[in-house]
Amino acid sequence: MTVMEQRGAYRPTPPPAWQPRTDPAPLLPDALPHRVLGTEAAERVDPELLRRLYAELVRGRRYNAQATALTKQGRLAVYPSSTGQEACEVAAALVLEERDWLFPSYRDTLAAVARGLDPVQALTLLRGDWHTGYDPREHRIAPLCTPLATQLPHAVGLAHAAHLKGDDVVALALVGDGGTSEGDFHEALNFAAVWRAPVVFLVQNNGFAISVPLDKQTAAPSLAHKAVGYGMPGRLVDGNDAAAVYEVLSDAIAHARAGGGPTLVEAVTYRMEAHTNADDDKRYRGDSEVEAWRAHDPIALLERELTERGLLDEAGTRAAREAAEAMAADLRERMNQDPALDPMDLFAHVYAQPTTQLLEQEAQLRAELDAEAHHHEHENEHESEGTAR
Amino acid sequence: MTTVALKPATMAQALGRALRDAMADDPTVHVMGEDVGTLGGVFRVTDGLAKEFGEDRVTDTPLAEAGILGTAVGMAMYGLRPVVEMQFDAFAYPAFEQLISHVARMRNRTRGAMPLPITVRVPYGGGIGGVEHHSDSSEAYYIATPGLHVVTPATVADAYGLLRAAIASDDPVVFLEPKRLYWSKDTWNPDEPQTVDPIGRAAVRRHGRSATLITYGPSVPVCMEAAEAARAEGWDLEVVDLRSLVPFDDETVSASVRRTGRAVVVHESGGFGGPGGEIAARVTERCFHYLEAPVLRVAGFDIPYPPPMLERHHLPGVDRILDAVARLQWEAQS
Numbered sequence: 001m002t003v004m005e006q007r008g009a010y011r012p013t014p015p016p017a018w019q020p021r022t023d024p025a026p027l028l029p030d031a032l033p034h035r036v037l038g039t040e041a042a043e044r045v046d047p048e049l050l051r052r053l054y055a056e057l058v059r060g061r062r063y064n065a066q067a068t069a070l071t072k073q074g075r076l077a078v079y080p081s082s083t084g085q086e087a088c089e090v091a092a093a094l095v096l097e098e099r100d101w102l103f104p105s106y107r108d109t110l111a112a113v114a115r116g117l118d119p120v121q122a123l124t125l126l127r128g129d130w131h132t133g134y135d136p137r138e139h140r141i142a143p144l145c146t147p148l149a150t151q152l153p154h155a156v157g158l159a160h161a162a163h164l165k166g167d168d169v170v171a172l173a174l175v176g177d178g179g180t181s182e183g184d185f186h187e188a189l190n191f192a193a194v195w196r197a198p199v200v201f202l203v204q205n206n207g208f209a210i211s212v213p214l215d216k217q218t219a220a221p222s223l224a225h226k227a228v229g230y231g232m233p234g235r236l237v238d239g240n241d242a243a244a245v246y247e248v249l250s251d252a253i254a255h256a257r258a259g260g261g262p263t264l265v266e267a268v269t270y271r272m273e274a275h276t277n278a279d280d281d282k283r284y285r286g287d288s289e290v291e292a293w294r295a296h297d298p299i300a301l302l303e304r305e306l307t308e309r310g311l312l313d314e315a316g317t318r319a320a321r322e323a324a325e326a327m328a329a330d331l332r333e334r335m336n337q338d339p340a341l342d343p344m345d346l347f348a349h350v351y352a353q354p355t356t357q358l359l360e361q362e363a364q365l366r367a368e369l370d371a372e373a374h375h376h377e378h379e380n381e382h383e384s385e386g387t388a389r
Numbered sequence: 390m391t392t393v394a395l396k397p398a399t400m401a402q403a404l405g406r407a408l409r410d411a412m413a414d415d416p417t418v419h420v421m422g423e424d425v426g427t428l429g430g431v432f433r434v435t436d437g438l439a440k441e442f443g444e445d446r447v448t449d450t451p452l453a454e455a456g457i458l459g460t461a462v463g464m465a466m467y468g469l470r471p472v473v474e475m476q477f478d479a480f481a482y483p484a485f486e487q488l489i490s491h492v493a494r495m496r497n498r499t500r501g502a503m504p505l506p507i508t509v510r511v512p513y514g515g516g517i518g519g520v521e522h523h524s525d526s527s528e529a530y531y532i533a534t535p536g537l538h539v540v541t542p543a544t545v546a547d548a549y550g551l552l553r554a555a556i557a558s559d560d561p562v563v564f565l566e567p568k569r570l571y572w573s574k575d576t577w578n579p580d581e582p583q584t585v586d587p588i589g590r591a592a593v594r595r596h597g598r599s600a601t602l603i604t605y606g607p608s609v610p611v612c613m614e615a616a617e618a619a620r621a622e623g624w625d626l627e628v629v630d631l632r633s634l635v636p637f638d639d640e641t642v643s644a645s646v647r648r649t650g651r652a653v654v655v656h657e658s659g660g661f662g663g664p665g666g667e668i669a670a671r672v673t674e675r676c677f678h679y680l681e682a683p684v685l686r687v688a689g690f691d692i693p694y695p696p697p698m699l700e701r702h703h704l705p706g707v708d709r710i711l712d713a714v715a716r717l718q719w720e721a722q723s
Contacts, residue, residue, distance in 0.1 A: 130498075132498045132499045135503075137466075143498055143499060147486060147490045150459065150490060152459075153455065153463065153487070154459060154463035156460050156463060157460030157461060157463020157466070158463035158466050158467045160463070161466075161468070162467055164445055171463075183455060183483070184487075187451075188456065188459065190451050190453065191450070191453070191460050345500070348500070349496050349497045349500050349501040350496070350497050350535055351536070352504065352560050353587075355636035355637070356637075356639060357636065357637060357639070
């Protein structure tokens with residue numbers, strides 16, 4: 001038999017262990033970010049939902065402005081603003097049921113507030129009187145997470161645990177475009193897909209990781225495309241279209257609830273302010289880019305829809321603004337009071353039972369505080385003596 | 390009088406039994422990690438658990454340590470009590486951010502509202518002829534992180550007792566398992582296993598009057614051997630097995646050193662920045678007027694963990710311990 005005859009008889013087979021897995025086609029995101037506002041789809045959305053989104057966007061914008069102002073007054077140590085991203089923040093909060101869990105990053109205090117958390121409690125981390133200002137279990141809001149993407153595996157684990165217990169609970173985890181480069185993003189999505197955990201990942205692609213633009217962050221076709229490699233659907237949405245973000249998240253959550261597993265949603269949006277009050281965005285981006293996004297403002301997009309369809313009149317606009325002002329005034333007033341600090345709290349929650357070493361250190365601090373108080377008392381005595389003379 | 394049948398058991402078996410009993414007692418206990426299910430773990434500690442409790446509670450995870458510990462955090466947030474296995478000491482490093490930034494401080498950052506009862510099992514230390522990245526002494530990293538308890542058993546009975554206590558603890562516990570003691574045998578009554586309560590008490594393994602060897606985990610049997618050999622030199626050594634590095638049992642350690650007046654700290658971890666420096670300082674601060682000599686350390690060298698054919702030169706052995714004991718200024722006594 002010649003070599004050619006042998007070749008003719010040869011039937012190539014795949015390697016023994018190989019078998020077809022998931023069909024990638026249905027997982028792929030749309031070519032363009034999904035839109036609802038200004039399209040026919042908007043007419044199918046409950047007008048009450050649109051009005052609610054609008055009121056929360058207006059309140060959210062005011063909240064961002066007030067929090068930024070509080071940094072200038074020294075009442076907040078730092079504030080990473082979500083101005084321009086309110087549609088994502090608000091939709092993420094409103095789309096969840098009370099029993100569901102939200103996993104925010106440090107830029108997502110607005111999502112927590114829109115979910116009903118007291119703004120003062122939401123801002124505790126950024127004021128600096130403690131790290132987390134609320135009981136996560138009471139509000140089903142995980143602590144605001146600063147190390148990027150490290151909250152994502154927590155969301156997966158919580159969703160998985162709820163699923164094992166038979167509870168109808170979905171976790172929604174928020175992360176930015178920069179966070180998608182972190183290893184924890186990869187590990188969280190992989191675990192979520194393998195476990196078919198009821199979790200939804202919302203990436204707010206706001207264009208920048210502090211100063212670094214997306215093209216230095218990834219070569220992926222879109223961040224939503226990353227989903228396909230994990231075997232979960234990727235969805236691309238206009239992050240400034242509150243109705244679209246709400247719809248896409250709502251679908252993803254329903255999919256998760258029904259046992260369909262996780263979804264990765266990329267919301268294309270823009271950080272209108274600098275990274276924080278301590279950042280200077282003039283060093284890495286031009287005014288024209290910011291102006292282009294200003295024309296695509298989430299509040300303006302929704303306002304146009306509502307006004308054109310006669311769902312919002314001047315009185316409605318005014319009511320939303322007044323509610324926002326009332327929130328800001330209350331926040332301002334309460335944040336202008338010094339928080340009550342107890343240095344002994346430093347030792348109170350390190351362990352369930354303090355170690356003997358911590359008890360010794362606690363006693364040391366107590367003695368230092370007593371000495372300080374005694375010293376002040378002494379000084380005051382001298383002062384009052386001086387006044388008497 | 391009933392006689393209890395004491396049978397020899399290995400430390401690995403006792404650890405497995407502790408996991409089994411904890412899972413049977415408490416349905417919120419979940420075991421997760423690489424190869425812990427079908428295979429029963431590379432050291433067979435979790436052997437049989439998946440069969441008994443099912444894959445939902447004994448889970449073969451994807452191969453990613455940050456993901457394992459990170460998802461365990463979320464599970465603990467929802468009320469479960471995860472026991473996580475890191476396959477080897479040096480494979481645990483990807484999980485460090487989760488451990489340090491979340492596991493260790495969740496109770497504190499939430500003012501006690503959300504403690505994380507997670508046990509992180511880490512096989513550690515040398516002496517099994519492991520190739521690179523399989524034999525690190527990583528305890529110094531863990532004890533430098535407030536919010537974690539760090540325990541390590543040296544006996545079969547303690548392996549069971551400490552692991553039960555770790556799983557029952559409402560605080561996160563890094564449970565360091567000395568790899569070279571996995572197959573060490575001891576008579577142990579598996580029908581009446583004892584938990585160690587509370588975590589944080591050292592055990593005097595051998596009483597003596599001349600000097601105290603302060604040690605833990607894999608170095609405990611070495612110190613016991615050294616103490617036997619020291620008898621020929623006329624030294625009657627006391628051996629304190631710390632069992633828990635955090636919390637640290639100052640009371641037992643100080644009481645021993647006050648009795649003997651001399652102390653040597655022995656561990657495999659490198660000396661510079663290792664636990665021995667902290668222990669020596671604590672002993673000196675508390676026992677200065679009782680000390681006849683400076684507190685000495687016998688530690689691993691300050692080198693990357695050696696290849697298996699050279700590791701015996703690195704690990705503290707009987708001779709190196711006795712050399713240190715000989716330097717405890719005995720001449721001042723006469």
